[in-house]
Amino acid sequence: MVDSPYNLLAVYYDRLFEPTRAPMGRIRRQLLADIMKRAGSACDLACGTGTTAVELARRGMRVHAVDASPQMCRLARQKAREAAVRVRVLHADMRSFRLPEAVDLVTCEFDALNHVPRKSDLNRVARSVARALRPGGWFFFDVNNQPAFQKVWPGTWWHERPGLVMVMHGGYDRRRQKGWTIAEWFIRKGKSWQRTSERVEEVAWTPGEMRQSLRRAGFRTIRHWDEAPFVRGEWPISPGFRSIYLAQKAR
Numbered sequence: 001m002v003d004s005p006y007n008l009l010a011v012y013y014d015r016l017f018e019p020t021r022a023p024m025g026r027i028r029r030q031l032l033a034d035i036m037k038r039a040g041s042a043c044d045l046a047c048g049t050g051t052t053a054v055e056l057a058r059r060g061m062r063v064h065a066v067d068a069s070p071q072m073c074r075l076a077r078q079k080a081r082e083a084a085v086r087v088r089v090l091h092a093d094m095r096s097f098r099l100p101e102a103v104d105l106v107t108c109e110f111d112a113l114n115h116v117p118r119k120s121d122l123n124r125v126a127r128s129v130a131r132a133l134r135p136g137g138w139f140f141f142d143v144n145n146q147p148a149f150q151k152v153w154p155g156t157w158w159h160e161r162p163g164l165v166m167v168m169h170g171g172y173d174r175r176r177q178k179g180w181t182i183a184e185w186f187i188r189k190g191k192s193w194q195r196t197s198e199r200v201e202e203v204a205w206t207p208g209e210m211r212q213s214l215r216r217a218g219f220r221t222i223r224h225w226d227e228a229p230f231v232r233g234e235w236p237i238s239p240g241f242r243s244i245y246l247a248q249k250a251r
């Protein structure tokens, strides 16, 4: 099991990132409109705090949710409880997870797939997702691309909320083809501030590498879109920075 860095990042995730990840829900509803009408079951992979899993469950689907961070799993269970929907949350690694049933749809949103430790792990994730899907089932996900790591990640990002400051700064390691960011936390504890940090790394793949892994794992129809036109200026994203993929497992 991978040692997920999402601990404090999990606790403050919704407060800090909800505005940035919000377009993903709209994009999913738009691109998967027909698929979701027919899908009876789904798995949200690297589910984070459970926002997508809860939304799918609200549509009446049988939903599984997988995440490697115990903190994220706890928050996803809590969100499902509060929404009064059933989501079966599994603490597992996206490279090796196994579901108790084959599902119609696997989603893996907000560049969660990029979080695997090695480039070669893409093959393992693709195989595990193919195993989790019924024949003809769909895999929907989005990824950060190399230009985003090179141009955006070396910047500094400041997030401030009452009693909380988080500064992200990072870079791109060309040799390992990995973006990295360090989240420095300043959290108010009474009259003083506590400082702590978490490091997140993400792997970059080319569209060619992505297609090859998906094909090897048994996916046949593979479509991909640039994410920039879908985001409609809600946050700064240039063409080529992020891609959305939809792949269908062979029947």
Ligand SMILES: C[S@@+](CC[C@H](N)C(=O)[O-])C[C@H]1O[C@@H](n2cnc3c(N)ncnc32)[C@H](O)[C@@H]1O
Residues within 6 Å of the ligand: 002, 004, 005, 006, 021, 045, 046, 047, 048, 049, 051, 052, 066, 067, 068, 069, 072, 092, 093, 094, 095, 108, 109, 110, 111, 112, 115, 116
């Ligand atoms: C950027 S967050 C995305 C969360 C969620 N999909 C969303 O849309 O908000 C990345 C998530 O991937 C999870 N993660 C990282 N590595 C993982 C792995 N190997 N297997 C499963 N989950 C993993 C993290 O714990 C975190 O919840």
